[in-house]
Amino acid sequence: MERIFGISASALPAGLRRLILLACVIALGGMVGVAGATGSLHMRLLEFTLLILSMMAALRIHFKRPHALVPYALLMWVVSPELRRLLDWSFRSYSDTSLISLIPYCVSLTMLIPIIKNIKQLDRKVGLLLKILGAALIYGFGVGFLKYGFSSVFDLLNYIVPFLVLAYVSVSRFDQDVRDQWLRSFGYLAVIVAAYGIYQYMVLPPWDQFWMISSEMKSIGPAEPQKFRVFSLLNSPGPTGVFLAVALAIMTVQKRWRAFGVVGIMVVAFALLLTLVRVGWIAYVVMVFAYFIRSQLKSKMQLLTLGIIIAFAYQFLLPVLPGGSQVASRIDTFGSLEEDHSFNERLHFSTHIFSSVLANPVGMGLGSSGLGAKLTQNSDTLVVFDNGYLNVFYTFGLPLGLTVIALLGYLFVYLYKVSRMDRMYSPISLAAISAVLFLLFASNVLRGLSGFILMLVISVAFMPTASNRGEQ
Structure with missing residues (x-):
C-alpha cells in the first residue's frame, strides 16, 4: 500500500501517519465491539459498512478535492438521520443508538489532518x-x-x-x-x-x-x-x-x-x-x-x-x-x-x-x-x-x-x-x-x-x- 487515496503515504509526516493509523485501529475496534454487542448483528454490520465507506470518501475528498470536504461533511450531517430511519424501517427495528449517528462526527474529524499538519498557521x-x-x-x-x-x-x-x-x-x-x-x-x-x-x-x-x-x-x-x-x-x-x-x-x-x-x-x-x-x-x-x-x-x-x-x-x-x-x-x-x-x-x-x-x-x-x-x-x-x-x-x-x-x-x-x-x-x-x-x-x-x-x-x-x- 504505497499510496493511500492517490497520495504517497511517505509524503505524510511520520507522526501524522501514526496518529491516523492509531485512530483507525481504535475506531475499527470500537465499532466492531459495538456491532458484536448488539442483538441485530446483520443490521449493525451494515451500519458499520456505511460508516467506513463514508469515512473513506471523506479521506478521498480531503486528499483529492479538499475544498469539497466541508460541503460533504454538511451533507453527511443532513442525510444521516434519514438514512438511519430507512434502515430502522427496513429491519423493523428501532434503537436510541445507531452507528449511522456517528457518520457526521467521523467525517468531520477528517479536518484534524490539515489542522495538525498546519497548526502553526492557525489565526x-x-x-x-x-x-x-x-x-x-x-x-x-x-x-x-x-x-x-x-x-x-x-x-x-x-x-x-x-x-x-x-x-x-x-x-x-x-x-x-x-x-x-x-x-x-x-x-x-x-x-x-x-x-x-x-x-x-x-x-x-x-x-x-x-x-x-x-x-x-x-x-x-x-x-x-x-x-x-x-x-x-x-x-x-x-x-x-x-x-x-x-x-x-x-x-x-x-x-x-x-x-x-x-x-x-x-x-x-x-x-x-x-x-x-x-x-x-x-x-x-x-x-x-x-x-x-x-x-x-x-x-x-x-x-x-x-x-x-x-x-x-x-x-x-x-x-x-x-x-x-x-x-x-x-x-x-x-x-x-x-x-x-x-x-x-x-x-x-x-x-x-x-x-x-x-x-x-x-x-x-x-x-x-x-x-x-x-x-x-x-x-x-x-x-x-x-x-x-x-x-x-x-x-x-x-x-x-x-x-x-x-x-x-x-x-x-x-x-x-x-x-x-x-x-x-x-x-x-x-x-x-x-x-x-x-x-x-x-x-x-x-x-x-x-x-x-x-x-x-x-x-x-x-x-x-x-x-x-x-x-x-
Whole structure:
C-alpha cells in the first residue's frame, strides 16, 4: 500500500501517519465491539459498512478535492438521520443508538489532518478561542466522565466538531471564491431539505412514520399527514428550523449565494413555516437585520425589495397553501406569549434550572444533558434542555460558563469591527454570531448540527486572504 487515496503515504509526516493509523485501529475496534454487542448483528454490520465507506470518501475528498470536504461533511450531517430511519424501517427495528449517528462526527474529524499538519498557521484569535474553549471542555469532560461514561465522550464530540470548522478554515489555503461555493452549496442543500420536508408533510413516508411512532416524540404531533411538525431529513423540527432559518438568511442577503433564485427562497421559507419553529423565524430576522446594518447600500435595497415580496407572499399565498391555517395560528402566538403553553413551560424550566445552577456552581460536566444523555440511565441527566445559556452554566459551572459566554461576546465585537472593512463576508459572519447569541435563549446551538452550520458561516470571515498567506 504505497499510496493511500492517490497520495504517497511517505509524503505524510511520520507522526501524522501514526496518529491516523492509531485512530483507525481504535475506531475499527470500537465499532466492531459495538456491532458484536448488539442483538441485530446483520443490521449493525451494515451500519458499520456505511460508516467506513463514508469515512473513506471523506479521506478521498480531503486528499483529492479538499475544498469539497466541508460541503460533504454538511451533507453527511443532513442525510444521516434519514438514512438511519430507512434502515430502522427496513429491519423493523428501532434503537436510541445507531452507528449511522456517528457518520457526521467521523467525517468531520477528517479536518484534524490539515489542522495538525498546519497548526502553526492557525489565526491567533482563533487559536486563543480554541484554547480557552478546550480548557472548558477538558474540565467538563473530567467532571462528567466518571458519572456518565460514554455519554460524556459523545457530548465532547458534539462540542469539538463544530469548532473544528473554525480551525480548519483558518489553516486552509483555499481561494476566496471557495467561500461562495460553500455558502451556495448550503443553499442547494437547504432547498433539498425543504422540498423533502414539504413532501413529508403532504404524504408522510412510512419510514418517517415508523420513526415517529417508535421514538415517541409527542411534541412533533400525531403520525398522520398534514398533522405534524415537519422535521424533513433531520432528527426533529428544532434542528430543521435552525438549519432552514440560517440557510434562508444566507440566500436572502446575497444573490450569489442563492439556489434556484427567488423560487428556492420561497420553498425554504414555506418548509420553515411547516416546522412551526418560531425561534427559527426570529433568528432569520436577526441575521438579516445584522447583515443589513453592515452591508453595502445596493445590498440594502435588494433586501428591502425581497422583504416586501416575502411579506406579500405570506399575506396572500399562505392562507391557500396546505397547513396554512396551522402555521398562521402558530405565528399569532407571538402576540400573546403569556397564554402560550410552550413558552410557559420554557419559562418554568428556566426558573428551575437557574436554581440548580446556583446550588451547584461547579457544573454537572459533559454528558449531563443533550443527546448524549440518552446513552446513560443516570437520573441526573436531562435530554431536553430549553435554555442554551443555562445549559452552558449547568455543564461547565459558573466560572467557566461565564468564560464561554464572554468568548462569544468577544467574537461578536470582533466581527462587528471587521465588518467595517469587509462588506461581503464579515457581515454574514456577524449575522451568524448574532443568531448564536439569540438562539442560546432557546437551546444550546453550540453543539451538533446547529453548531456546525453556525460555526461554518462564522468561519468564512477567518479564511486567510492572499496577503495573509504572503505574511505566513
